[in-house]
Amino acid sequence: MKVAIAGGSGFIGKHLTRYFLNKGHDVFILTRSEKTSSEKRLHYVKWLSDSATPLASLEGIDAVINLAGKSINSLWTEKTKMDIFSSRISSTKAIYSIIDGLQKKPSVFINASAVGFYGTSIDQTFTEDSIEAGKDFLAKTVDAWEKEAAKIGELHVRTVIIRIGIVFGHEGALPSLALPYKLFAGGKLGTGQQWVSWIHVKDLIALIDHTIHTSEISGPINATAPSPVKMNQLGKTIGKIIHRPHWLPAPSFALKTLLGEMSIMVLEGQKVIPMKALQHHFHFVYPTLDEALSDILKKQMKSS
Template sequence: MNILITGGTGLIGGHFIKKYQHKHHFTVLSRQLHPKIFSEETAKVSNGQQGKNAITLIQHLESYQNLDAFDTVINLQGESLANKRWSEKQKQLLCQSRWQITEHLARLINQSTSPPAVFLSGSAIGFYGRQQALDIDEDFTGCYPEFSHELCNTWEEKARQCQSNTRLCLLRTGIVLSKDGGALGKMLPPFSFGLGGPVADGRQYMSWIHIEDICRALDFLIEEENISGAVNLTAPTPVSNLEFSRALAKQLHRPCIFPMPGPVLKVLVGEMAELLIHGQHVVPKKLLDAGFTFNYPALKQALAQLLTT
């Protein structure tokens, strides 16, 4: 299968390509090689040259008038939410880095004579905004109107521009756990030194997913023709921030006694703190109903695998 993927050098995209490069040919939109994922021996930066492990890197989409050559498009591109403080300039970067590429891909799909069979386009559980409700599934409509919702809502609207021409899955992704970076990578240093603890009162829920399971879920969505629309990519067992903090500390054989007060966090990182102080209890109803099984449905099991291998 020929797959066009944006964000292929990021956390999720990089793991997905490494796991399935034996199964698919990937064309990766990237401006540079990523040492953890690609090398000159496995991929060549080109417009059409193919690496020996069936990975082609392209630096732009300008030469494409349509996407007839691809069976699947996976869109994971976007500036990291946690890289910088959310100034108005940074907010614009967060939005445009997602919206522009999504709109471009949707336009190319609409211009295709034989469009890709499926378009997996990024989103996040931030779509729901801060929530007190439990078991939020894909049909939930009571979204809280804040920046994360506005960002994701427009992101999804850009992708929907092509849903009449291809099967569209909107990937509402939770907190991805990986030993190679992401949220867990940022939490490990303080917890490893015994300085970790819950954020604010710790009652807010964290909807997480193991990197292995999100990669398997993407492959499942490519094959499962009956799934479309929003899809929650989270493990079936969300936990509170306090539960998460205690489980991580226990796995590292460290105490969990240094909470981060909400007001202090707001001073340190600004509006971005809202992502950590407020949470969502999200469940992957569509995946479960379709028969997808998680290799790591429980947090203890997921952390043990990530931190002992």
């Protein structure tokens, strides 16, 4: 199989690349700069520049995965918000142009999205049947991104929108969440009652592969574990696994002062259930928080 990945150098992209290479597939990373690889099955394809000619390299591709977009993990100035939004729309438009120009279309296009689509809530439960987008900046950004990605379906390519929760692995959000505990300063963030819909990075990668090979899956699919938790439980579980106290709270007003509008990412959340993944018989290796964090944090403790 030949797989093209936009955003292949990020946290998820690197895991996905390694996964497909280990399976013996050819991986084509879309990149803005000239790169070469010593790995026989890893190819770099220049795009998003006047001199780029990606079509020649991508003819015959089987699956296209779009993970491209500016990181949301930086203070949200008006310029940053504009970059977060425009980077997602422009990269998706570019992928549309590439797929439109291919003589043989890929069998599937998978566009990253986020559970932020649903907005935030303490008491609601969201599945793929929840069709109304939220009203905050992240929800509006994700909604626009998904609508742009859905246009690729008009090219008669099966299109999947994978709404990703907080991804736990050795990179990403977990090291930042665990650091205060390692310093004996961990505790409740805000009220602690906000929902965290999460997924182990290995399950996320396996779900993307499952989606590629399950032709019945199209449209949105939630990439979250089947057991979302509240923030207070997440903190207590981190403390328990690394043998640190859960005692020093970070009040909401302090986090809002420190992070500004970006504080929504830790102070508010949504309870999301992966209904479509379960209906299509996807097996989660790490369905519970204890299993997921034990796998990651205990390995980190052994290596440190």
